Amino acid sequence: xxxFVGSAVAFVVALxxxxxxxxxxxRVIADTDDYGHAVVTALLGAVAWALTAWLPLFGPILALIxxxxxxxxxxxxxxxxxxxxxxVAWVAALVILFVLNGFLGLGIGAFGVPGA
Numbered sequence: 686x687x688x689f690v691g692s693a694v695a696f697v698v699a700l701x702x703x704x705x706x707x708x709x710x711x712r713v714i715a716d717t718d719d720y721g722h723a724v725v726t727a728l729l730g731a732v733a734w735a736l737t738a739w740l741p742l743f744g745p746i747l748a749l750i751x752x753x754x755x756x757x758x759x760x761x762x763x764x765x766x767x768x769x770x771x772x773v774a775w776v777a778a779l780v781i782l783f784v785l786n787g788f789l790g791l792g793i794g795a796f797g798v799p800g801a
Contacts, residue, residue, distance in 0.1 A: 695793065702785070703727035703797030706778035707756075710770045715760045722759065727797025730755045734799055752799055774798050 704724030711717045711726075730752045738748035756774075757767035778801035785791045795801040 696796065699794050699796035700724060700727055700731075702781055702793065703731070703778065703795040703801070706774045706781060706795055706798050706801065707770070709777040710772075710774035711760055714766060714770045714773055715762055717760060724797075726756060726759045729759070730799075731797040749799065775801055 701724065704720060704727040707727050707730075708720045708723035711723060733751045733755050734748045737751050738744050740747060753764070753767050753771050756770050757764055760767060760770060762770075775798055778795040778798040782793070782795055782801060785793060
């Protein structure tokens, strides 16, 4: 049971961090202010990534397109703005993880932001 609880806590923390990265990005790029919306976007983006990234040859490219499509669906501004939100979210996730893992030594990731 302890392993399950630890895994559940790690998942929730990683999801909240991924949501925070998307929230920061969407706040800067799309001028939206809804952390809950960002967390749901992170969850949907992670599911979309998981459903497509495993495909041979083109899976990771398709997964990235689908992840940006989720952002495009969830935020206003079109494909270009969605791609920009994705890039800024990725950078924000790296900065957040650098602080949490580098200085606090937590060893966690950002669920919902690919490559972070």
